[in-house]
Amino acid sequence: MPQFDTTYFASQLFWLYASFIVLFILLSVFALPKIGGVLEERQKRIAGDLDKAAQLKHEAEAAIAAYEKALAESRAQAHKIMQDNAKAIAEAADARNKAIGDKLAKQIKEGEGRILAAKDEALGHIREISTELVRASVEKLTGQSVDDAQAEAAVTAALGGKA
Template sequence: MPQFDFLSFPSQIFWLVVTFVALYFIISRFAIPRIGDVMEQRQKMIDDDLERATQLKADTDAAIQTYEKALAEARAKAHEVMKGAQDEMSRKAEERNRDVAEKLAQQIAEGETRISKARDEALASIREVATDAAKAVADKVAGVSIADDKAEAAVAAALKETR
């Protein structure tokens, strides 16, 4: 085997050194700078993406705050509108209740007046009926004819006793 031959060692070492130096020169001048450029580009892209993500997050946070503020304002306005509507409905209900109460009071007063008038008419007609009945009973039972003024006086006395 030629690689184990001691006479060929110096030439093998020479070519080994020449190959390593050439390989080192090619890698250090061409490959490493290109790899460095690619890594720098990747790092720059990553940094740009992170910066853009930070900016987007800040924009999103601002939009969320604006949304929450608008939502709170809308809720407050809706609450005010509902409160106003409730107040208006309460006011209208009170007005209706007041109107109904006034109408009922008026109807009650009218009813009491009608009842009083009917009672007075009934009492007046009761006196007439009682007077006629007393005269008829006295005529039928006792066979006595009573004058109208005496029959009315007797009915009035009887009514005073019952009150």
């Protein structure tokens, strides 16, 4: 086998080390930093993109939060307005009710006063009517006339001495 022919061992080793060292220098000076740079750049770019995406996401989340806050606020405001309105309406209704009630109460009171007056008046006429009635009845029953004073005295006695 030619592999075990020692004639060219020295030449093989010499050229092996020479070419290996040249390749080592070429790669470590030119090729590897370049490839490493490209990979690093891409890595950085990807990381940057990710950062940006994260930032955008953050912003979107903030926007959503703001929107939701505004929504909640306006909802609360609407609620408040509704409540206020309801309160105002209720108050107005109360006021009107009260006014009507007052008015009615006043009218009732007036009516009562009038009734009382009418009653008093009627009661006041009772004596007169009774006296007249007494006189007429006596006249009819006995046939003799009774003067007013007598009749009145009788009525007063019948009413219990109250005149």
